[in-house]
Amino acid sequence: MSNAAASPQHVAVLAFPYGTHAAPLIAIIRHLAHLSPDTHFSFLSTAASNAALFSVKNPANLTRRDVPEPPADGRHHSVVMTAFLSTAGEVFRKEVAEVEVEVGRRVTCLVTDAFFGFAAEMAAEMGVGWVAFWTAGPASLSAHFHTDLIREKVGSQGLGGLELDMLDFIPGMSKIRVHDIPSEVLGDINSGFPKALHQMARALPKANSVFINSFEALDPNITSDLNSKLHNFLNIGPLSLLINQPPSLDTHECLPWLDTQKPNSVAYISFGTVTAPPPLELVAIAEALEESQTPFLWSLKDHSRANLPDGFLDRTSELGKIVPWAPQVDILAHPSVGVFITHCGWNSVLEGVISGVPMIGRPFFGDQKINARVISDVLGIGGVIEGGTFTKSGLTDILEVILMGKSGGKMRERGEELKKAAREAVKEDGSSVRDLKVLLEQVNEVIN
Structure with a gap:
């Protein structure tokens, strides 16, 4: 050559x-x-x-x-x-x-x-x-x-x-x-x-x-x-660190809302642009958030809102915020976000890694299952939804572990190590x- x-x-x-x-x-x-x-x-x-x-x-x-x-x-x-x-x-x-x-x-x-x-x-x-x-x-x-x-x-x-x-x-x-x-x-x-x-x-x-x-x-x-x-x-x-990216528009004012929340308290929920949980799982997510009183920021398409429990939006209007689109990288970098509930697409996983935020994986297809296993068992920075589908009790339990338990603290410590390593790689x-x-x-x- x-x-x-x-x-x-x-x-x-x-x-x-x-x-x-x-x-x-x-x-x-x-x-x-x-x-x-x-x-x-x-x-x-x-x-x-x-x-x-x-x-x-x-x-x-x-x-x-x-x-x-x-x-x-x-x-x-x-x-x-x-x-x-x-x-x-x-x-x-x-x-x-x-x-x-x-x-x-x-x-x-x-x-x-x-x-x-x-x-x-x-x-x-x-x-x-x-x-x-x-x-x-x-x-x-x-x-x-x-x-x-x-x-x-x-x-x-x-x-x-x-x-x-x-x-x-x-x-x-x-x-x-x-x-x-x-x-x-x-x-x-x-x-x-x-x-x-x-x-x-x-x-x-x-x-x-x-x-x-x-x-x-x-x-x-x-x-x-x-x-x-x-x-x-x-x-x-990570490309988002290596290459200058155009600033994301926060059209739904997610970041000002996060400014009002306590550090490491908010569950950010997004399943990407291609997949979405079936209606029964959307109900389970909503019920778990409401029962546990976990502050949440949920990126959910407008047409999926009809699947949420009756009265959920009114009852949780002060607890959480639902938007049709969110500036994910900026949200994950916000100190109020304590956990990222994700489909485990690779781009989302990597954005979670560089932010040091623990993740809860609910994979659907393709590489998502193996990414979820990497998060939980290889990297030690999250967990996988038990049984592969959301239930109210299953999500409530894992939210408690990550947001309030010792395991969650260890995940955050490991996440900070990887966050630092990612920045070393792009120097x-x-x-x-x-x-x-x-x-x-x-x-x-x-x-x-």
């Missing part, structure tokens, strides 16, 4: 346009574009995804290209995503060829969502480097990377008592159970998402680098293991800044 000095670099960025995949990817690319102004970055995603991502000002050397999207036709979003993945290789090959003409520069590197295992073959065909971004955490990546080994050890179904067995045959995963891993690992790897993720796992060793939004001290054993199996495994996070000589420099070198390198 040699650095390209003869001709300007052109990086094609292939985004997965669903869920929260594309947003952190463009945040990284925007930052790389600032650091490397002579490199042109072409960001390829669907029109709907790009419209949101490019609504803010971007550097002149970062441009968008809209790619075709399968028609929704009333289909479930998982069906649409699977349809997108099934044709993504063909679509992106065509679009990259056209964007080369449009920009007037040959593509010199592919940066893609790690979901796109076809990018290994595509990069080889083009004679360029491939850099993959895993949008979730290190534990879920390790589970997918070791899919073949896990299936060999526990079988393809993971049934019976095996579900509680620990993955102690994988470095850094000794406290993770078979039951915690993403369902795709033990699913039918001949179709749909399981097939795409299995192809990804087999393709990643061909990548020049694989990078994630995390920091080395959060899970050094998994980092060491993946570094021994991949060309470069790079932790370049000038920190591990994440070092890995970011390697990433920048990778995207500016020419293979042939």
Whole structure:
């Protein structure tokens, strides 16, 4: 390999346009574009995804290209995503060829969502480097990377008592159970998402680098293991600390309300933009908050309010605040917040970590179950809802433990240690800044 000095670099960025995949990817690319102004970055995603991502000002050397999207036709979003993945290789090959003409520069590197295992073959065909971004955490990546080994050890179904067995045959995963891993690992790897993720796992060793939004001290054993199996495994996070973010708008005045509360007293509740507990669980949450008289700030879509118990909003008008959207990073950093009740999506988990706030996990799908186990058993900064679903008694008990018990105090102490480690990672000589420099070198390198 040699650095390209003869001709300007052109990086094609292939985004997965669903869920929260594309947003952190463009945040990284925007930052790389600032650091490397002579490199042109072409960001390829669907029109709907790009419209949101490019609504803010971007550097002149970062441009968008809209790619075709399968028609929704009333289909479930998982069906649409699977349809997108099934044709993504063909679509992106065509679009990259056209964007080369449009920009007037040959593509010199592919940066893609790690979901796109076809990018290994595509990069080889083009004679360029491939850099993959895993949008979730290190534990879920390790589970997918070791899919073949896990299936060999526990079988393809993971049934019976095996579900509680620990993955102690994988470095850094000794406290993770078979039951915690993403369902795709033990699913039918001949179709749909399981097939795409299995192809990804087999393709990643061909990548020049694989990078994630995390920091080395959060899970050094998994980092060491993946570094021994991949060309470069790079932790370049937490992104919210590493990259200057535009200020969040507090349109519902959450922060002034928090100013009126006691330190470490408020339960902040949010389940992200994709998932929501079923109605009976919403009732259980409300009943637990009211019975325990726990001050709360709840990010809850307006249409879900109808599922709350009759009279709940009136009875708790002075106890809590419900808003349709909340500036989560700023809220978690507020000293009044004592616990974060979350779906355990990776971005939310990492935002909880950098704030030092103990978490209560109620995972739903994908990587969320393994993230919840990491919070509770690996990092020791939270707990998981017993039985996997909210009940009034279950939530009341765990709120008492975290907000008033000795265990909660220990969680806060451990949280402060990780909060400090996260900030060390993004200092000038920190591990994440070092890995970011390697990433920048990778995207500016020419293979042939």
